Amino acid sequence: MLISRAVFRRFLSASQHVHSLHGRPIFYVPAPQRGEILRQIREALPQKRSELGAPVSLEMGKIKTEGVGEVQEFVDICDYAVGLSRMMNGRVVASSRATRYWRVWSFRSVSVP
Numbered sequence: 001m002l003i004s005r006a007v008f009r010r011f012l013s014a015s016q017h018v019h020s021l022h023g024r025p026i027f028y029v030p031a032p033q034r035g036e037i038l039r040q041i042r043e044a045l046p047q048k049r050s051e052l053g054a055p056v057s058l059e060m061g062k063i064k065t066e067g068v069g070e071v072q073e074f075v076d077i078c079d080y081a082v083g084l085s086r087m088m089n090g091r092v093v094a095s096s097r098a099t100r101y102w103r104v105w106s107f108r109s110v111s112v113p
Contacts, residue, residue: 035085
């Protein structure tokens with residue numbers, strides 16, 4: 001598969017832009033804030049489920065009910081991701097502050113700036 005030069009230039013431009021964002025405060029959004037954004041998206045989706053399901057069914061060659069089911073699956077994934085944004089998985093616990101997180105060492109937690 002060949003990629004045109006224009007597409008490659010756009011990809012390079014986008015990747016350079018993302019690379020330039022490292023170290024900027026806006027680039028480091030804490031997990032709880034990302035979870036809040038997902039929660040808001042999740043609350044808006046059910047109202048437009050049938051409207052969003054129609055193009056999904058056309059694109060994937062499914063009946064409309066299956067397209068609506070795909071949207072519902074995305075709603076469920078959003079629920080799961082919101083839960084993960086506050087979950088302690090044994091290694092790093094997300095903090096609401098952008099520059100801090102909790103790293104779990106055995107049974108005690110240590111705050112790392």
